[in-house]
Amino acid sequence: MKVKIIAAFSIFMISYLFVPVGSYAGTEVSDIITMENKAYKSHDKGIVLFTHKKHIDEYKAGCGECHHDENNKPLNNLKIGDDVQNCIECHKEPEYIKGKAAKGLSKEDKRKYHANAIHDNCKECHRAFNKKKGFKSKDKGAAPTTCKSCHPKK
């Protein structure tokens, strides 16, 4: 009996080991994604709750405005249920590089860092939206561009 349980447990653990890290197995898409990537040793900033579904349904963002392939070609025909690669699979460094450390690096070099790639994607659209609407970053209805408006206080 004991042996059976151990065997079953081992199989369970082994199957766990083979779950591909980073790529989602499709179908399941949370309406709100907790942006707490496990590749980071720790998060200095408050964890961002990203309203994935709202961005698609209410803010009318197309899949290809955020998801692209290995050549940066937008994945415009992605469907809920498709397998999606995590940003970290290509923007591999779990870090936000800035200040002195980032000096001299091109935009592209900086986007090897996960948080820089994410920030570029989110903030570029938010800035364009605010500009179009004539919003200042602190106005009600503005899309978030300041640290505090995305990262809640820890």
Ligand code: HEC
């Ligand atoms: C505004 C940006 C944005 C748009 C638009 C967007 N996504 Fe995403 N999506 C993300 C981000 C960011 C993640 C999290 C990825 C990560 O953590 O690496 C994600 C994750 C996913 C996941 C993984 C499942 C999960 O719950 O984490 C799937 C599947 C997915 N998106 C499909 C789609 C499809 C299909 C569309 C279009 C109908 C779409 N996305 C539109 C940004 C977006």
Ligand code: HEC
């Ligand atoms: C399959 C690999 C791959 C995945 C997955 C991936 N990227 Fe990229 N991304 C690239 C490549 C290659 C480039 C082009 C080099 C560059 O400009 O950094 C790029 C460019 C970008 C750019 C610059 C876009 C432009 O044209 O100005 C942003 C922003 C970005 N990625 C954000 C993201 C985000 C956010 C995710 C997850 C939702 C993501 N990437 C997922 C490979 C990937």
Ligand code: HEC
């Ligand atoms: C293609 C455009 C686009 C991209 C890319 C985008 N957003 Fe947004 N986002 C919007 C718009 C538009 C609003 C404001 C809508 C409004 O207030 O009517 C918004 C609002 C928000 C808000 C505040 C309202 C809410 O739904 O919580 C948060 C937080 C947010 N975005 C996070 C993110 C994050 C994180 C990313 C990157 C992973 C991202 N966004 C990428 C268009 C975008």
Ligand code: HEC
């Ligand atoms: C549009 C929303 C948004 C804005 C604005 C924003 N961030 Fe982020 N930031 C994110 C998301 C999403 C991540 C990815 C976290 C993850 O997936 O684990 C991130 C990651 C980070 C990380 C790496 C993870 C950590 O917590 O250590 C740092 C550091 C960071 N951001 C700092 C900042 C700073 C500083 C500012 C202001 C200059 C800022 N962010 C503005 C959304 C935002």
